[in-house]
Amino acid sequence: MAIKGKNYEVINPPSKLADRVSKGGPDPTEAIGRADHAVQEMKKDYKTWLREDIEKLVKALNALKAASDNADRQKKADTLFKVSFDIKGQAGTFGFSILSRVAKSLCKLLEEKPTIEADDIGVVVPHVDAMRASAAEQTDGTPSRISLEVVAALEGIVAKRLNR
């Protein structure tokens, strides 16, 4: 329905989704509990996926180190970003909050720095090391004080690097 005299039209479409939904399903708390349980069940698989992601991460870091010039380095950094981005999203879903935060910090550097230069690798390496260590220990649940300090330090280094 268009509104007279306005340069826009407001439409109230029928909801196909609502038409397909009826009552009589599990209570929300029960449905959410089941889904949480399903995620817990997948945690074993995630540990395998994570091992594979860490291998990809290390491979991407080695490729970045071997890059011949800025253009090549940027291409390799994009690959590293993609792996780190996947880890950022998935690790948190399975309760690996530190791993997710370190991956987020690395993504921030790779995404926001206009050009990844050779000396940025010195910032990338400790991120990858921290992610490897966190994955090897498979530290989910409440993070330790030391791991929180490490991740805060890494975030600080990235902030400094982006501001200089």
Added chain:
Amino acid sequence: MSGSGYNLSRVRVLIVDDNKNMREIIRSMLEAFGVSKFREAEEGEVGYKRFVESNPDLVICDWNMEPLDGIEFTRRVRNNEDSPNRFVPLIMLTANTEAHHVVQARDIGVTEYLAKPLSAQSLYQRISAAIESPRPFVRTKTYFGPDRRRKRKGDYEGPERRSSDQDAAAD
């Protein structure tokens, strides 16, 4: 299964995400909610093809995908002539968490924005919002999609603030 919640067994969902593991996580959560009809795609180009073929009731899509990302996918869903349902609820599920990402997704016509890490509760809430409070759609010269103003106050008496209203007032 009989309770006071939603029966989602007839709902058809399209999941578009380039990460196979993430698709599996989303699917497992949805199955736990009672959804059983899925289509999947690993990027936006294939995702749009599946969207046209299957005309799903709900779409969950990632942002960062190649060759076609979630933003361009959403643009096609909302604007293409061959789109079978330009009003479909579309949840963007992404690890892009900065405010400017949310604004960009909103401005392209995303219905709900959900930041990874994903939790069962947040996914359920977004689906519930899409069922219970479907948003009106707005068409302007430059935008077609869900109304970006979430709160509508019937008793609001102040000036209109849509840019098109301001343009009209200035004429």
